[in-house]
Amino acid sequence: MTATTAERPTVGEHGRALTQRKRRVGDVVFKLALQACLLIGFAFLIWLLAYVLYRGWGRLDSRLWTNMPTSRTSRIDESGVQSAITGTLWVIAFTALFCLPTGILAAIYMEEYADTNKWYNRLLELNIQNLAGVPSIIFGILGLGIIARAFGLGFTVLTAAIVLALLVLPVVIISTREAIRAVPQSIRQASYALGATKWQTVSRQVLPAAVPGIATGAILSLSRAIGEAAPLIVLGAVTFITFNPEGLNSSYTVLPIQIYNSLNRPQAEFQEIAAAAIVLLLGIVIVMNSIAIVIRNRFEKRW
Amino acid sequence: MTSPTSTKVPAAGSNFLRRGRRHPIEGVVQVLLALAAIVSIATTVGIVVALVGPTVEFFREVSIVEFFTGTRWTPTISPRSYGVLPLVVSTLITTLIAIAIAIPLGLGAATYLAEYATARTRRALKPILEILAGIPTVVYGFFALFALNPILQRWWPGDGGPAFQNLLIAGIVMGIMIVPTVASVSEDAMSAVPRSLREGAYALASSPMQVATRVVVPAAISGIVASFVLGISRALGETMIVTIAGGLTSDRIQANPTEGAATMTAFIANIASGDIPVDSLDYRSVFAVGALLFVFTFILNAISIRMVRKFREVYE
Amino acid sequence: MNRNVLSRRVLVGVATAVALALAGCGGGDEDTPGGGDSSEAAKLSGAVRVDGSSTVAPLSEAAASIYKEEQAGVNVTVGTSGTGGGFEKFCKGETDISDASRPIKDTEKAACEAAGVKYVELIVANDALSVVVSKDNNWADCLTVAELKKIWEPGSKVKNWSEVRSGFPNEPLKLFGAGSDSGTFDYFTAEINGEEGATRADYTASENDNVTVQGVAGSKGGMGYFGFTYYEENADKLKLLKVDGGGGCVEPSVATAQDGTYKPLARPLFIYVSDKAIAQPQVKDFVNFYIENIDEIVTEAKFVPLTAEQKTTLASEFKTLAG
Secondary structure, eight states: OOOOSSSOOOHHHHHHHHHHSOOOHHHHHHHHHHHHHHHHHHHHHHHHHHHHHHHHGGGOSTHHHHSOOOOOGGGGGGOOOHHHHHHHHHHHHHHHHHHHHHHHHHHHIIIIIOOTTSHHHHHHHHHHHHHHHSOHHHHHHHIIIIIIIISOOOSSHHHHHHHHHHHHHHHHHHHHHHHHHTSOHHHHHHHHHTTOOHHHHIIIIIHHHHHHHHHHHHHHHHHHHHTOOHHHHHHTOOSEEOSOOOSTTSOOOOHHHHHHHHHHSSSHHHHHHHHHHHHHHHHHHHHHHHHHHHHHHHHOOOO | OOOTTOOSSOOTTOHHHHHTTOOHHHHHHHHHHHHHHHHHHHHHHHHHHHHHHHHHHHHHHSOHHHHHHOSOEESSSBSOEEOOHHHHHHHHHHHHHHHHHHHHHHHHHHHIIIIISOHHHHHHHHHHHHHHHHSOHHHHHHHIIIIIHHHHHHHOSSSOOOOSSOHHHHHHHHHHHHHHHHHHHHHHHHHTSOHHHHHHHHHTTOOHHHIIIIIIHHHTHHHHHHHHHHHHHHHHHOOHHIIIIIOOOOSSOOOOTTSOOOOHHHHHHHHHTSOSOTTSHHHHHHHHHHHHHHHHHHHHHHHHHHHHHHHOOOOO | OHHHHHHHHHHHHHHHHHHHHHHHHHHHTOOOOSSOOSSSSOOOOEEEEEEEOTTTHHHHHHHHHHHHHHOTTEEEEEOOSHHHHHHHHHHTTSOSEEEESSOOOHHHHHHHHHTTOOEEEEEEEEEEOEEEEETTOOSOSEEEHHHHHHHHSTTOOOOBGGGTSTTOOSOBOEEEEEOTTSHHHHHHHHHHHSSTTBOOSOSEEESOHHHHHHHHHTOTTEEEEEOHHHHHHTTTTEEEOEEESSSSEEOOOHHHHHHSOSTTTEEEEEEEEEHHHHTSHHHHHHHHHHHHTHHHHHHHHTOBOOOHHHHHHHHHHHHHHHO
């Protein structure tokens, strides 16, 4: 029994009436438009990946990670990017170590503990939003002038990790805040009602509930950090290095800089190596993202 | 009524709760948290310190009027000129193009993922979108220059067509890069809208489109606007894409996006990694432009925080 | 639940893989310790820090690559902060060797003096700055310096090849070149336009010479300039122009760059070495190696080699610092 006329459907037919209601054209178009949005993004990604794969196919083999770079044009076929791979891993590991706990703790402070009527907390909020938009190269200048020189840390893995951590810290804070904000107040109130202290509430109820959003923020920020070349160029990541980092105080290079450098060389094979290195870097990003995604999916809740 | 020494269920109104088992850890935690937040303040202070000195030096030699009203920016080419407007205009153009792409695509993708996609689809698609955010900006830059632009040039209707380096391809590619930021944060915000609201709307015979546009988006507007602001900030501050694909000319105001021109960040990147002797007026111009960029983002963010606070809705 | 167990296993697996990668790679390249115990030259260890011009960097990188086969324990790193950036670090003592595509400026000299850094300037290769046009350009073979200046000088309004020389066709002129903060730019503008940094402002500038290559190759009326090796690698896409510096049309080549007939665009490339750096044995050894093997290094980096006379000067200049 359909109910497409203006007749008021009876209660028993209400359900069927809904499902058989004519789908308005607007709804269908809307859904298609949304799908198109998603598809355009994917199409671009696939195009870019295909392009890079095509350009780098010839060099996408184990030489990339078993060999160190060489600048001898007579031996280009032996050149690899091992130093850049290990450099990237070292720098990212420490960047994550510095920015994730700091960012999460700062976000907790701002969401749970700070009184937004106080001027200094509002200033803090403004400050973090501001930092999110500062160009990465300015962080490089900051790193060069203050961290590398004034603090005397030099041009090392540690400096790079600190600068990158500062660069992505605002993103971590902002997305963590959104995640924490999304946890319903009823959860918190129930926790207090059971006699929990503020910290217990935060650490045992709010944070676990906010993990998916925090994971998203972590993914976005570390993905950004791993692909940054500009601040590290200013900071003195060397472009040619034939050894792996030997500690926090070591000279280093990272894949984006190797790529940029290779793209500057005239020999065609260097261009190929650059493209292959890009594919490799994307591979690392995918692995990192997958870890965070597993975490996110595991803790996901819908209220 | 319990005996004073019992620690079982305390009677209502007893002193037990008020004395509060205030762990010392609560105090420690508060300090730690505040410290973490202070790191960001320290960063800003550091940036200001790093920028202020050279900027002041710069303005001793270049008049502020010339800086803000001049239309030729050639600090490294003779005859030297220090009008910053060309850089500002190019920055605005690329940012506008980027957000014109990122906001619709990002919000659309987020809405689809949050409202229409099944949980399994969402889990599969969202990560793929996030890969777009992990592509190094250097790659985007060269991709724009060597893959995207030739296609645009070939299919451009009529005569002319984009120049070898131009603001349009830089803006387009920046927009795509920002889509995951807008999409991911918006989608998280929309997913967090309580199910009860949606179900209420469905119960009133709304279509998914109505639920999405009239219930979920307004409810999640704080997160959505936050994602927009993040996206805009990112577009303003992006460096490598505009340096590689946008061009480096700055001798006149270039409002045509099919031509190349330097943005503020491209100029900084160019000089800061170049051959100019460091203690010179040319180099200090970098800091002046950097300071200007800093002020821009500051104003943008002050406005957006106001807006977000106005719209934010709290549930329960 | 199966799904949780699976995801946990995946997590552990991936984490282990990453940890192994870090551990394996981090310690894998432990080199031989310092101190002499082999039958040949003593095994050195330590670091040599080179930084500076991105034009000269491939030369130092080639030197480092070859040197590594001799002394695997020495960690040579080469950066590309630019000639100016390199000097800044050099005078602060943060680097041992500075690559430069132009001689040190007075302000930079002063900075070094103020910091008490003594150095020596060594010419390590020649370069022929080449002017190129598209392969489709069949009208231009040789341009005089005056014509080049007319095209490139500040305020130039030349937008078409027909304005360059009568007889040239009506083809729009598209200019590409080095960015205004590179040594290549400094040299070209100084030689052609008479003043360093003086140029028209409306050309397509790029830090990356490959971009210039693509730009010129892709437009019929294109013209650009960069170092000789970029032409060599792309000879199939570009056409090399002869330049008449007053003595007739000369084509850039290894020979003409060496004997100086390719005027005025033949330029020397430098490294600067400081006295404090030489005090470290591994740096001294590296520079000695650089000088003694300069021919092989230049060939590997595809630069224009030194003349015999330049080589003698090189060795004697270094002796003044090293003793």
